[in-house]
Amino acid sequence: MAQPKPFKINVPDHELDLLRQKLTLTRLPDEPEGYTVQQGVPVARMQHMLRHWKDDYLPKWRQHEASLNELPMFTLPVETDGFGTLEMHFVHARSARADAIPLLFVHGWPGSFIEVTKMLKGLTSPPDDSLQAFHVVAPSLPNYGFSEGVKKRGFNLRHYGFVLNNLMRDLGYNQYVAQGGDWGSMITRNMGIHHSQHLRGIHVNLAVFDWWNLLRQPWLFLLALLWPPLWPSLKSWDGLRRGLRYFLDGNGYYKMQVTRPQTVAFCLEDSPAGLLGWIYEKLLHWTDDYPWTDDEVLTWVSIYWFSRAGPGASVRTYFEANNPSKAWGGVPSDKRFWDYTEPKLGITQFPKDIVGIPDFTTKTLGPVVYRNWPKVGGHFASWEQPDILVHDLRAMFGVGGPAYPTIDTEK
DSSP states (O other): OOEEEEOOOOOOOOHHHHHHHHHHHHOOOOOOOOOGGGGOOHHHHHHHHHIIIIIIIGGEEEHHHHHHTSSSSEEEEEEOOSSSSEEEEEEEEEEEOOOOOEEEEEEOOOGGGGGGGGGHHHHOOOOSSSSSOOEEEOOOOOTTSOOOOOOOOOOOHHHHHHHHHHHHHHHHHSSEEEETTTTTHHHHHHHHHHOOTTEEEEEEEEOOOOOHHTTHHHHHHHHHHHHHHGOOHHHHHHHHHHHHHHHHHHHHHHHHHHHHHHHHHHHHHOHHHHHHHHHHHHHTTTTSSOOOHHHHHHHHHHHHHOOSSSSGGGGHHHHHSSSOOSSSSSSSOOOSSSSSSSSEEEOOTTTTTSSOOOOGGGGGGGGGGEEEEEOOSSHHHHHHHHHHHHHHHHHHHSTTTTTOOOOOOOO
């Protein structure tokens, strides 16, 4: 079996030169009077960001690169289910604690492995021995970051889960737990359907439910109507309103990426301004007034621009997850985003995430053993509120927690 190889980001000089040329030649649109951030990133803000990218951030790229390279990063060829072998890039931070639990951290779009960085120290080296420690594995999903891209149709959520489970097992973690947001939430829960003998507990910070699954359990719906403690709280109603607003006027990007991923890919692959505008809007809209610095935003975007498969590859996740085709991939497609999963489930719902759901609906998702509804935080929880997520993972999986012990911690 192949062994993990240490990995360092080393963007070729000619790629830096090409980015500099493209930034120099950027042509921006005008902006009608009355437009706000609701219609997209304001032109003046984009002008500032593009100027900063070209004149300040890019000339210091080697410093930013060196900072990222302080992470314990590796690559490893991992077998897929019908797609050959993919070289996976991942952060692997081992705890010194003998009782540490292996934790798979799964990002979504437009995130990356960078989202785990603020949590690493708290997870691997708790300040007190009474607090649970973790061995953290945070991969770049295939088609993202510095993992290899997929070259043919059909790589759906089940396939993502298959390769991630193989990665954990190849690293010697026969049993482990997982944490996910955005696509990471759906991928880890999908893994709970297919790999529950290995994935022993799941924590998510984006919870969504399928109305059909609720209708299949009419007793639950009836109980929620008749028993006041299960009635949706004001926070739940606010979450439902946010979800409705998202589906009505906030998911145009989703429809494009589900139906025309290649059209979107042309724009993101060729234009750094297009990529910045496409991602930056989400960073602004989906957070709880998080004070993004210019360099933070550009690091997020640069990881996409310099990614191994190219910035346009990531949007294929949306198409493949929503357009099943049994003709590709060697196994039936799997669109089970929200089905009931067997591993113990923990949910943290942040108040400014793109959607929130009533507490009673979480019973359609799995055996929920841990819940937390914080007062602050948005969609990119591990970046905005890392301490809350670290606390919740310790509380759920640590000694005395509702999901402890879930696994044999021996590697």
